[in-house]
Amino acid sequence: MTTDQSTYRPEGLTANRTLLTIAIALSIVMMAPVAWLVGLSIKDNKELMLGTESVFALPYTLANYVNILYSSQAFGWFFNSLVVAIGQTFGVLVLSSLAGYAFARLEFPFRKTIFVIVLFGLAVPEQAVIIARHQMFNWFGLHNSYVGLILPGLSSAFGVFLMTQFFKAIPKEIDEAALLDNASPLRIFWRVLLPLTLPAQATLGIFTFLHAWNDYWWPLISATRKEMFTLTIGIASSQTNFAQSEGLGFLSAQAVFASLPVLIVYVIFQRHIVTAVSGGAVK
Amino acid sequence: MAESYRRSQWSNGLFVLPYLSVFLVLLVFPLVWGAWLSLHKVDLFGPGRFVGFGNYARVLADPVFLQALRNTIVFVVVSVPALVALGLFLALALNRTTRTTSFLRGLFFSSSVLSVTIVTLIWRFVFIPGDGLLAVASEAFGVQPVNFLSTSGWSLFSVGVATVWWCLGLPMMLFLAALQQIPNDLYEAAALDNASPWRVLTRVTLPSIARTIMLVTIIQIVMQFQLFGQAQLMTNGGPNGSSRPLVMYIYEVGFVRWDVGKAAAASEFLFLIILVAAMAQYIVSTRKSEAAE
Numbered sequence: 001m002t003t004d005q006s007t008y009r010p011e012g013l014t015a016n017r018t019l020l021t022i023a024i025a026l027s028i029v030m031m032a033p034v035a036w037l038v039g040l041s042i043k044d045n046k047e048l049m050l051g052t053e054s055v056f057a058l059p060y061t062l063a064n065y066v067n068i069l070y071s072s073q074a075f076g077w078f079f080n081s082l083v084v085a086i087g088q089t090f091g092v093l094v095l096s097s098l099a100g101y102a103f104a105r106l107e108f109p110f111r112k113t114i115f116v117i118v119l120f121g122l123a124v125p126e127q128a129v130i131i132a133r134h135q136m137f138n139w140f141g142l143h144n145s146y147v148g149l150i151l152p153g154l155s156s157a158f159g160v161f162l163m164t165q166f167f168k169a170i171p172k173e174i175d176e177a178a179l180l181d182n183a184s185p186l187r188i189f190w191r192v193l194l195p196l197t198l199p200a201q202a203t204l205g206i207f208t209f210l211h212a213w214n215d216y217w218w219p220l221i222s223a224t225r226k227e228m229f230t231l232t233i234g235i236a237s238s239q240t241n242f243a244q245s246e247g248l249g250f251l252s253a254q255a256v257f258a259s260l261p262v263l264i265v266y267v268i269f270q271r272h273i274v275t276a277v278s279g280g281a282v283k
Numbered sequence: 284m285a286e287s288y289r290r291s292q293w294s295n296g297l298f299v300l301p302y303l304s305v306f307l308v309l310l311v312f313p314l315v316w317g318a319w320l321s322l323h324k325v326d327l328f329g330p331g332r333f334v335g336f337g338n339y340a341r342v343l344a345d346p347v348f349l350q351a352l353r354n355t356i357v358f359v360v361v362s363v364p365a366l367v368a369l370g371l372f373l374a375l376a377l378n379r380t381t382r383t384t385s386f387l388r389g390l391f392f393s394s395s396v397l398s399v400t401i402v403t404l405i406w407r408f409v410f411i412p413g414d415g416l417l418a419v420a421s422e423a424f425g426v427q428p429v430n431f432l433s434t435s436g437w438s439l440f441s442v443g444v445a446t447v448w449w450c451l452g453l454p455m456m457l458f459l460a461a462l463q464q465i466p467n468d469l470y471e472a473a474a475l476d477n478a479s480p481w482r483v484l485t486r487v488t489l490p491s492i493a494r495t496i497m498l499v500t501i502i503q504i505v506m507q508f509q510l511f512g513q514a515q516l517m518t519n520g521g522p523n524g525s526s527r528p529l530v531m532y533i534y535e536v537g538f539v540r541w542d543v544g545k546a547a548a549a550s551e552f553l554f555l556i557i558l559v560a561a562m563a564q565y566i567v568s569t570r571k572s573e574a575a576e
Contacts, residue, residue: 019376102298123561128554214398
């Protein structure tokens with residue numbers, strides 16, 4: 001390995017050509033199931049019934065995708081997902097920004113204690129509160145409603161934690177200058193600091209949106225009426241009567257259709273998503 | 284009122300109030316209420332009489348619960364090391380900024396943004412007997428394909444494969460971030476010593492990211508203990524409950540059989556496990572990184 005010395009780079013020792021080649025091979029293995037799904041989605045259902053090897057041969061068709069257009073259900077679910085994800089994102093951004101600002105910048109009684117209690121909330125798995133939550137939402141008749149689907153997501157402490165970090169990172173001199181003008185805390189928050197947190201808002205917003213869009217656990221329990229399904233639940237419900245009813249091709253097309261929005265969001269905002277997800281995990 | 288900025292004031296707390304009320308109503312209250320329910324005999328029609336730890340005893344005496352607990356532990360013990368090892372390998376392989384590596388990073392992370400529904404659909408199309416990608420591939424090689432999703436022993440394994448595929452991106456990204464924190468002079472010193480790549484890896488790289496390896500492991504333990512959707516959608520816990528995880532047990536007892544008290548007790552067990560892991564995570568992440576020295 002002495003030949004490596006001449007072209008020495010610090011990373012050279014951890015990232016060499018062999019590892020990269022294996023990684024490329026792994027990426028092909030990783031993508032094969034996706035390619036298979038896309039392949040199935042552009043085949044005629046009747047042809048697939050005779051054998052799925054036909055994926056590797058012509059003819060291909062977009063009929064399955066066209067059929068989604070006629071299936072009003074998928075569009076209804078898509079709309080529900082959109083309402084829930086946007087509602088939750090908006091709510092989380094408002095609540096987390098207000099709280100994050102106060103925790104990072106203001107003094108009030110029990111500030112530290114409250115913050116620690118909120119952090120403790122990060123350790124509570126949703127499954128541990130599901131039974132009680134389900135009962136509560138039952139008391140108020142909130143199941144099978146948008147409000148009922150949106151609310152639980154607002155209690156997540158992650159956004160508060162993230163926004164507190166972001167507000168702390170803004171230099172103190174900026175609010176000091178505003179203080180000279182005798183601005184109130186609300187004014188400083190709204191006029192001075194909030195505009196500076198736009199990148200953070202984007203990160204948290206995209207993270208929350210994806211999380212809400214993909215959530216399976218709460219909608220499964222709360223939305224029991226078919227017309228209130230989110231796309232995630234809806235696609236799952238059509239999976240149960242797998243091969244028989246709608247056909248592999250149509251199911252595949254539905255899956256591609258359902259994942260397109262998140263994949264587009266991912267491709268555009270990749271950096272924000274990686275930041276949010278990694279930051280969220282490390283806490 | 285510039286004074287209020289520096290002095291402790293009740294009015295400043297108003298900014299926290301909206302979140303705090305949601306937090307109390309939707310998280311703290313259900314937590315307490317769930318504990319209360321776990322001590323009562325409850326059914327669909329509402330809370331009944333106090334039974335003490337009766338529900339806990341019933342859970343512990345339930346062979347289905349014990350099986351689910353064992354399945355979950357097996358699942359965690361197998362999937363977490365796989366995720367950590369693969370994530371670490373990919374991070375090492377892609378720890379360089381070229382067009383190829385950033386593309387590959389994006390690709391390996393992309394599955395993480397999909398919903399569990401899509402992931403399981405993709406993998407069921409791989410595993411379905413006769414028509415799946417795996418069946419078609421094994422026929423091409425003249426091998427008799429296993430019926431993965433409905434064979435005891437293979438079903439949980441198949442769920443694990445789908446899970447690793449789904450969750451791989453996060454460990455990789457966390458390891459990449461950690462690798463970039465390693466000071467260059469450590470590598471330069473190693474190069475001066477003519478250290479072999481393997482030696483550099485085991486003496487410089489791995490010790491420097493030891494804390495991250497620990498952290499990623501704990502994060503994955505917490506996440507994988509909450510396994511639910513993949514198992515429910517791919518195998519429905521079967522065959523004979525051989526792939527039923529803990530969360531699915533809670534779901535079935537609470538929302539299919541409506542034995543609410545028992546489900547609440549079972550979810551307290553899950554809470555306890557997650558809490559211990561979260562505490563470990565907190566301790567590891569707040570401890571100053573002395574390992575780098």
